[in-house]
Amino acid sequence: MAIFREIGNRNGExxxxxNIGLTLEKQQQPELAIVFYKQSVNIREGIREDLRKLPREQQASYTQTVADSxxxxxxxxxxxxxxxxxxQILDLLKVQELQDYVRNVQGNERTVKGIELFPQEQKIIQNxxxxxxxxxxLGTELADLRKLQTRTPTQQQRIQEIEKxxxxxxxxxxxxxxSPAVVALSQQIQQTAPQQNxxxxAYKDxxxxxxxxxxxxxLFYTLVxxxxxxxxxxxxxxxxxxxxxxxxxxxxEKMIQTFRQDLQDPSSQVKETAQKLYKQLIKPIESELQQADVQSIIYAPDGQMRYIPLAALYDGKKWLTERYQINYLTALALTKLEPESTHDPRVLAGAxxxxxxxxxxxxxxxxxxxxxxxxxxVEGLGAAIPNTTKLFDKAFNRDAILSKIKNYSIVHMATHAVFVKGAPENSFILMGDGNRINLKEIEEWKLPDVxxxxxxxxxxxxxxxxxxGLEILGFGYQLQRTGVRASIASLWEVSDGGTQTLMDALYARLKSGKMTxxxxxxxxxxxxxxxxxxxSGETRSSVRLTPGNSGQNATISRDLSHPYYWSPFILIGNGL
Structure with a gap:
């Protein structure tokens, strides 16, 4: 590590x-392990901007190592x-995971601070x-000597001296x-750290x-x-x-996959699997939510939990959305939490x-x-909100959207969008003329008024x-980065008529500008x-992985109370 610091390799440091933290953890010295892990976090957060200069392959390897630590x-x-x-660390983990996916996450005044060291921890690091x-x-000297293809006896001797x-x-x-001094400091940390938290x-802020x-x-975080x-x-x-x-x-993960399958089948008996996950995720904190009279949950899911809507968990009597407003979070450090000023919405809608x-x-x-x-x-949206510009099919294209988008507070796109794992360039929104806007392109937009x-x-x-699930929150972050306050997206194929009904209800409530x-x-x-x-039973986002879609489903009438219809839509960012 000394060599890394001397030659300016903060990543290596x-x-x-x-690695020291990991070794101490294995040696059953958790307080000391935490000290070195925390200092590692502080160095990495301090150099987040420099990561963008690394080749993509090195970034991938580095960021996975960071996320694990x-x-x-x-x-x-x-x-x-x-x-x-x-x-704090869970939130910085979200920042790191976003960096791993989109490669463009910029640190700010919150992330660069890392995590605060207690006085005892500071003393350990100083010593x-x-x-x-x-x-x-001697770090630079040793690094230079090791680079030499051939070395003189004197140079070889110098290497041995430095290694000694x-x-x-x-x-x-x-x-x-x-040493007794460090053991005493570790004991002090063990006794006082929970209260010092x-x-x-950061807690007061x-x-x-x-x-x-x-x-x-x-605020609700999970860690799998x-x-x-x-x-x-x-x-x-x-x-x-x-x-x-x-x-x-x-x-x-098996429960999550079963639950998602049930959610995507409007004829399933989904309440059983919804209640099983409720017992794992919400039941342990149920009394605290009730005692605090919570109205809204800001939710930061982990891993495959990003593929299921928290709103569709079931407590035996009600769905979670019947009890709480739910707002998904990319990362708290990257989100502005100021309340929104009220105004009449102006909508740009394409279909x-x-x-x-x-x-x-x-x-x-x-x-x-x-x-x-x-x-x-979209016609219903226009009827609900007079200040709406409507674009259909060929008129709903990249140039039209980019030329008009800055003049509106809400942008609504009734079209196919596909979020796939892997590179953000592979996730896209389909325009009405057949062209696509991929997730990576969005980072260049500037939309402070949307x-x-x-x-x-x-x-x-x-x-x-x-x-x-990073492709889901990656979409939210890319929009957040442009200045957009919040976004709504769906997690699976949804009923066309069901979506229309939900959107009618959504915009009927947004039109006054007074409801979050x-x-x-x-x-x-x-x-x-x-x-x-x-x-009717038309299927929205009727995407197939093989060609030859046979056309539209037969028109049928469906009860929309099943979470298949209402739960896939999640709100990401600050919708409060």
Whole structure:
């Protein structure tokens, strides 16, 4: 590590500190492991901007290593009941995962701070740095000598001298970590850290940010580990709490996949699987939510949880959306939490209503057909909100959207969108003329006045294969990065008529400009659950992986209370 620091390789220094943390963790020294993991995080967050200069292959390898060490640190902190620190790391993990996916995440004044070191931890790092100082000064010299293809005897002798100094320093370091002084500091950390978590500046800052929204809001993070599920909840005005659920990753992911399959089948008895997941995810924090009289949940899912809607969990009497407004989070450090000012919405709405396009992306072949109900959907939107510009089919194209988009507060696109795992260039929105806008392109847009983007016919997890869901939150982040406040997208193929009914209900509530996006979606979903709405059975986002789509389904009438119709739409960003 000393060599890395001397030659300016902060990436390598962060990795070395993380490896020390891992070694100490294996040696059953958790407090010391946490110190070095935290310092590793602080170095890595401080150099986030420099990551963009690395080749893509090196970025991929580096970011995966970083994500793993962030998970290890979060797990340790939770085991030690240092919940606020764990929440900070979980949020920085979201930032890191987004960086892993889109490669363009810029640090800010919050991320660059990393995580605060307690006085005892600062002393350990200071003493450790002092021990390393002699080797640090020799780092560049040793690196240069090792680069030589041929070396003189003198040069070879010098390498041996420096390596001897390194070995002595490593021994000194080992003795330092076992010294009575460090043992005493570790004991102090163990005794005081849980309470010190509530004095952290990050804790006070977070409470202030949430209070600005003026609502009963709870922050909810999950962490999926191999042997357990960790739940972290920050109720309004109260300290964060941690609940650990004894379930293996493999078992949880199997439940998620079964639940998603049931959700996508409008004839399924989905309540049974919905209740099973409720018991894992919500039941452990149910009493805290009720005691705090929570109205809204800001939700940061982990891994495959991103493929299922939290709104569709069932407690035996009600769906979760009937009890709470739910807002998905990309990363708290990247999200502005100021309340939205009220204004009359101005809407730019486009729809792909007729025609047929074949598209090849990343070796996959897609056949897209026009969405018959999309025209009715957009016409209904225009009737609800007078300040609406409507674009259909050929008129709904890239140039039209990009030339007009800055003049509107809401952008609604009733067309196919596909989010696939892998590179963001492979995820795209289909225009009415058959052209595509991919996820990577969106990062160049500047949309400071747009408060909401709606994609009403999205599809994820093609072929039933679940990844880590970063393509879903990656879409939300790319829009967030342009200045868009929030976005709504769907998680699977949805009923065309059902979507129209939900969107009618959504915009009927948004038209006054006085209801938040989260409130409007919450009430729109409830209207489908309780309103006995009927719809034809046309399928939205009728994407197929092989050509030869046989056409539209027969028109039938369906009850829209099944979560297949109302739950796939998730709100990402700040809809509060």
């Amino acid at each position: 962060g990795l070395s500190l993380s 962030y998970r290890a640190l979060a797990s340790l902190l939770l085991e030690k009941n240092r919940v606020m620190e764990a929440l 450790y740095t002092a021990i390393q100082a002699p080797v640090i000064r 100094i390194q070995a002595q320093t490593n021994q000194q370091m080992s003795e330092f970590l076992k 509530l004095t952290l500046s 977070l409470q202030t940010r949430l209070n600005r929204l003026g609502k009963r809001i709870a 580990l191999d042997d357990r599920l960790e739940l972290v909840l920050l109720p309004p005005g109260k300290p964060p709490i941690r609940r650990s659920v004894a379930i293996k990753r493999t078992e949880l 792909f209503t007729q025609g047929n396009y074949n598209v090849q992306v990343a070796g996959q072949n897609f056949n897209f057909q026009g969405l018959p109900f999309a025209k009715t959907e 408060t909401l983007v709606v994609l009403s016919a999205c599809q994820t997890a093609l072929g039933g294969e679940l990844g880590n 996006k989260a409130e409007a979606l919450h009430e729109a979903q409830i209207s489908l659950i309780t309103g006995k709405n009927q719809s």
